[in-house]
Each structure stands twice: as C-alpha cells, then as structure tokens.
Amino acid sequence: MKAFTALAATELRLLLRDPASLFFMMVFPLMLLVLKRGDSGAVPGYIAMIVAIGGMGALPGIVASYRERKVLKRLAITPVSPLVLLGAQLVAQVAAGLAGSVVLVGAAIVVFGAKAPGNVLMLAAAFLLCSVMVCTLGFVIAAVVRNTRGASLIGMLVMFPMIFLAGAAVPRNALPAPLRQIGDFLPLTPGVEALSNAWSGTVALFPLLILAGTIVVATVVAGALFRWE
Template identity: 35%
Template sequence: MSALYRLTATETRLFFREPIIVFFALGFPPLLLVIFGAIPAFREPDADLGGLRTIDLYVPIIVALSIAMFALNSLCQLLATYREKGVLRRMRTTPVKPAAMLGAQLLMSTAMSVVTMLVALAIGRLAFGVRLPRQVPAYLTSYVLAAVTMFAIGLLVAALAPSGKSAGAVGTVLFFPVVFFAGLWIPRDSMPGVLRTISDFTPLGAGVQSLQDATAGQWPQVLHVAVMLGWTIVAGGLAARYFRWE
C-alpha cells in the first residue's frame, strides 16, 4: 500500500507537469458546460424534453466526457508509452511490481475524474440551477460503473497498441463515437429512435442514461447496467489476456 500511495503521488505530480493534458482532462469539460449554459435556449424549459432544460441534460454528459478523456486520451497513452520506453520492464527488477504502476494510474485517473464530476455538479447547480442528484447512491453506482467500463476499454487500447503514439491515435479515434452516442452533440433525449437504441448499447450511452435516471431519483435500468457490465467484462478480459509489460 505504501508503494501504491507513493506511485500514485508521483504519477499525479507528473500529470500536472503536462499543462495541455491537465487543461483538456480537468479544465475543458467544466468550460464546455459553462459555454453550453451561456446559450439562452439551453436554459429554457423544453416541452419535448418533459419540461427539462437542455442544460439539465448536459451535466451528466459532461461528467461522462471527463471519464472518456481520462480513459482514452490519458490512461492508455501513458501505459503504452511506459511499456515502449521500458519503464514497466525495469520495474520488474525492483520490489515494486508493474501491477502497482497500473493501480496507481487507475487510482489517479479515478480521483481526477471525480474532481471533475464534483466541479461540473457545482457549476451546474450554482451557475444554472441544475438540480443535484436525487438518488445519490444510484448516481455514485452509475458513475463507478461508467468509469470502470471506460477504464477497461482504455486498458484494452494500451494492451494492443504497439507504442504511445499509436495508443493516443486509437484512443482519439474511439473517443469521438463514444462521446457522440453519450449525447455530446445531440442529447440522448433528442436523438432519433435508431440512434438512441444504438446509444443504449454503448458504454457511455448507458452510463449517461443511468446518471440521468439517478438525477431524477431513480435507479439505473437493468439494460444499462447489463451493458456497462458486459463492456467491462469483455474489454477487461481482453486487456488482461493481451496486456504486455514489455
């Protein structure tokens, strides 16, 4: 545990030495929420959305966006780069095993994404009057499921990519369809039937709907929980099967 704590602290310091990564991972999602909230039409109740405002729908989408950024733009690229540069191989000769580095990366990414979630909820509530989740345990459960699912996919990219650059490229290619079906361009409630059905079976589409349900005071639907668990099992299993330390 001491080694895990020290590695996590070290990786966190290294993370904050990369201002571009810090901005896009921590600063960009809340900034995007502020931009959306500044649009007058987004602050008006919409009968087609059951009386909700568009900005109400975008808070869980921004939370999901933050998770995707850490999983597909940070985690996979860092682990692939460490393997490419021999960092993981050299760690095998020390008392600290490479698995501790993996744990430190996951712990850091989770902690940073939680910070972004709290900032997004605070901005939504204080700046735009977005209600806080009515079912907090359900919201936290949905968040954990969405995060675990996306981190499993990020680890799979890191396992298969031959280099840090290729991991970054693959992660970026995956990022855009994942956040599209999460509702970043078209909120799920405004999607046509076919798109919404597809979204139900994507990792963040299911995650966003679960967060929205928890905000409304309901527990996640069985379908969406099953989808996230399915993605986690498949992606996590393949990542464990094909991950290489050197």
C-alpha cells in the first residue's frame, strides 16, 4: 500500500507538471465558464470534459510510453507489479480531475454566484464513476495502439468529438438531430447526464448504472488486449 501511495503521488505530480494537462484540466474550463458568463448549467458538462481530457486525452499516451520505454516489462520482475503503476495512474487521473473540478465549481459559486450542487453525494458518485469510466476507455486505447504518439493521437481523436456530441462542451439540445442521435450512444453521455442530474438535485440511477456497466466492459476488453511490451 505504501508503494502504491508513493507511485500515485508521483504520477499526480508528473501530471500536474505537464503544461498541456494543467491548461486543459484547470484553465480551459474556467475560460469556457467566463465565456458562458458563469452559467451554472454548464458546470456539470465542463466537469465531464475535465475528466475526459485526462482519461482519454492524456492517459493513453502515458501508458503507451511506459510500455514503449519497457517500464512495465521491468516492473514485471520486481515486487512492484505493473498493475500497481497502472492503478496509480488511474488514481492520479481521478485526483487531477477532482482538483480541476473543485476549482471550476468554486469559481462558479464564489465568482459567478451559482447555486451549490443540489445533491453532493450523488455528484461525488457521478464524478467518480465518470472519471473511472473515461480512464478505462483510455486503457482500451492504450491496449490497442501500442506506441506513444499513436495512442496520444487516437485518444485525442476519440475525446474531442465525444465531448461535443455528449453535451460536455455544448448543450446537446443545441446540436442538430443527427448529431444528438450519435451522442445517444456515446459512453460520455450518461456521464454528463449523471453529473447534471446530481447538480440539479435529481436522483436518477440509470445513468450511473450505464457508467458502471461501461467500466466493467472496458476493463474486460483492456485486460484481454493489453500487453506489457
């Protein structure tokens, strides 16, 4: 447990030292919030965007780089399992997403006078499930695309359309009907719905169950396809 905690803390420090990750997970959502004039209805979507940027935009390239540099292979013959490193990366991504989300929510409430979340416990559950879900998708990408540059590129190509079509960057009702229909089948959509429901105080379990199911399926797929080298 001590090794895992140390690894997770190290992964988090490395993540927060990356200028691109720091900008897109901390600064960019605040810029969007300012452009929306503090519209509190946009906050749940921006939270989903923050975690998607980490889980699908950053994580695949990081994991692929560990495999490409033989880090995972070397760990396989040490007491620290490669799974510990991957778990530490998952925790670091969730923690970074939480930090960005806290800054965003704090700015929305303190600076723009937005109402506090209607159901904090449901919001926490939705955040955790959404964060883990996008990270498991990131692991699937890293399992399929095994070089660093390719994994980073595919992660971005998957992430950017998804945040727009799932309602994270813009409301889904502002999209044309065909694009909304595509968004219905994207795994980030129930994440946005779960966060929005919790923010408004509505209790809705179905989006949370969809997120949990996606986590299970993506974990199984990633586990079946992933190779340490």
